[in-house]
Amino acid sequence: MSLINSTATEALDLLAKGQITSVALTSAYLQRIADTDDQIGAFLRVDADAALARAAQIDQRRQAKQPLGKLAGLPVAVKDVLCDSQTQTTCGSQMLASYRPPYDATVVARLKSADAVLLGRTNMDEFAMGGSTENSAFQLTRNPWDLNRTPGGSSGGAAACVAAGMTPLSIGSDTGGSIRQPAGLCGVVGLKPTYGRVSRYGLVAFASSLDQVGPLAANTTDAALLLEAIAGHDTQDATSLDAPVPRFSAEIDRPLTGLRIGVVREHFTTGLDGEIEHAVRRALDVYQSQGATIKEISLPHSKYAVATYYVIAPSEASSNLARYDGVHYGHRTDRAELLDELATEQKELESAGDREALKNIDNGLVRMYRRSRAEGFGPEVKRRIMLGAYALSAGYYDAYYLKGLKVRRLIRQDFDAAFQQVDLIAGPVTAQAAFKLGEMAGDPLAMYLVDLYTVSANLAGLPGISLPCGFTQSGLPIGLQLQAPPLAEDTLLRGARMYEQATEWHKKKVPI
Amino acid sequence: MAITRADVEKVALLARLQLTDGELKMMTTDLSQIVTYVDLLAEVDTEGVEPMAHAVEVSNVFAEDEVRPSLPREQALANAPGRNERGYLVPPVLGG
Structure with a gap:
């Protein structure tokens, strides 16, 4: 062997x-x-x-x-x-x-x-x-x-x-x-x-x-x-x-x-593949044959879990990933290209006479952050950073991030109630x-x-x-x-x- | 909720990301779709519910107040993209 x-x-x-x-x-x-x-x-x-x-x-x-x-x-x-x-x-x-x-x-x-x-x-x-x-x-x-x-x-x-x-x-x-x-x-x-x-x-x-x-x-x-x-x-x-760590492997048999x-009622609604449902139900039969009791339970807020998660996780990610700024470690954009880009933009805005845009043009450091992050992150990471920054931004914080944290507690409470039974x-x-x-x-x-x-x-x-x-x-x-x-x-x-x-x-x- | 291109541009600045025209377009579509889905949360009655920021609500975790060595400067600077012998170097902030 x-x-x-x-x-x-x-x-x-x-x-x-x-x-x-x-x-x-x-x-x-x-x-x-x-x-x-x-x-x-x-x-x-x-x-x-x-x-x-x-x-x-x-x-x-x-x-x-x-x-x-x-x-x-x-x-x-x-x-x-x-x-x-x-x-x-x-x-x-x-x-x-x-x-x-x-x-x-x-x-x-x-x-x-x-x-x-x-x-x-x-x-x-x-x-x-x-x-x-x-x-x-x-x-x-x-x-x-x-x-x-x-x-x-x-x-x-x-x-x-x-x-x-x-x-x-x-x-x-x-x-x-x-x-x-x-x-x-x-x-x-x-x-x-x-x-x-x-x-x-x-x-x-x-x-x-x-x-x-x-x-x-x-x-x-x-x-x-x-x-x-x-x-x-x-x-x-x-x-x-x-908390003490039990010797899981010694007790496992x-x-x-x-x-x-x-068994959560809400888990077996539409969208679950028939073959998967069948296999899971067969597994429950195995437990039953071993003397376990199977009880149907409800987690009423489970339908909100994905929405809650995609508010909270990207919000935390946008904050955590702010550390990748091209200064301390990680990718940094090319300095010459960066300064070139800014100079060209400035010239264009000057010749167009766009004073408002000129006033708001990124300074060298901000542009360094933005280019470094644009080059270093892939599309999904950018999407989540953006989603999180949006959910945390002024005007949306209560409707998204804070709301998500409240629903999170309801989700936890559903589990606490279920584990009583x-x-x-x-x-x-x-x-x-x-x-x-x-x-x-x-x-x-x-x-x-x-x-x-x-x-x-x-x-x-x-x-x-x-x-x-x-x-x-x-x-x-x-x-x-x-x-x-x-x-x-x-x-x-x-x-x-x-x-x-x-x-x-x-x-x-x-x-x- | 529909998200506009102007919203996306504003958030891109907050998030310190430079997005291409194509990315701005895609991001506007994607974020609108995701945020519309997330709007599902509005129907949940959360009146009087305490927000839950952490799964395990441990509080007051104190460390001993003792002097310990920190990361040596050389190690802290070892991954820096721009540095001299004492610190990090960045492009000029003022005056281009």
Whole structure:
């Protein structure tokens, strides 16, 4: 059996027993990347030399019986959104194409101190804005199940590399579904933790009140293992929760007794694909056969979730992305061209005698900001910055941003009421299976509506997981989403594992 | 709500973005479409509802008031597109 067919948990055991080395394991995954990633495009950069050197060092320390971290020798891929002082961090943007962070994100530091072997950086929608990874400034990523289709996004590279067996473990980030949706479309497990469970220090900010870092893996136990390594309080992030981190992976095989699962009435209205509905309902039957009670519940404000999200997330983004000004780091426009452009404009306005326009012409610094940002950002990022700046601007703040914050509370209250009656909420991850590359191009609103089932968890700060629950007739993966109350990742993972133990979907391998 | 090209130009200045003619056109269409969708929120009764700015409403997180080293200047300047040995350089602000 090839090394890459073991789960991360199995590989960790083999490493601990000295039956395999990290160098052998890492080499096997690097080989798989070399064999398949030119077709898929999951990685922006693979750091083979550094990974092998690190693996060799861990093997040596193991031989010398030195203490090792909890992921010792296991390869992990990292979404290109987390700062790492030893490599570039581009966030899928020309703006940060040559950015070298001066420090490690807490998640990266924890992976390093857990003795993980960092394989490289995975592709993503620019600044994590998108649901198909097509907004990356650098390359397309293809769905390993069908190369004409998207892997989802924004953590499309993170999900595709796990699906294709290029890494056992992968780190993503989720602001409105960016871990769960690609996990669903690629047939892997992806978990968005409770807001505050994992530190955001060193995570390139998109929408700070919604962003969370989380694990992707081929199965729930491996996802639990990775979550344990990255979760926990961090004084560098003021929104980090000071709560103990249970040993999720040790408890995960213990089934939940008396489990009550909520099914949201509003999730099964028009727009949900029939094959997906069927697979999700079959999953509920599995739970029922395991003794769980299925209860229909209502989240009356769920129809407003996407609208709320597309007010709040762009507003926070427009503020967060104001830092890219061409001064401190990131792309800056060419100085000579900038001064030339301004001089030409000035001359034109002078000869036209347009005094008003002359008075309002940008000064050199403002024009430098504007040109640098125009050149550095792609269309979707510009769209969201504009949308956010609009929602926050004088005259619209109350109608949009403030209104959005109020509806956000109502959405959270719906969940609080629901979790009085049930332990977990189950439903689809997306209304459709993986769509074709280019299918949504030119229709931003349609693309936003893909987030229908996932954004609520971010708005409410809840943990959610996506796991495989079937395939369409044409062979595309279907995801089941479970959601739990804040900090109930243990219930979420044990509930997900119950289903996984009763089914084989997660064992199906991609055709490549 | 319909958004005009003038609205988009104003917001582009606020957002410090320079948009081409084509982008202004596209942005006017896209933003109008998205904002019209978002107007759905108007029908929600939010009378007396406290705005929720954060999912976890933690308050008063204090750090110890102690002196710690900050990022060394050389590292802070390492990614700067324009710099000298002490600081960031920008184009002239006054007098072109």
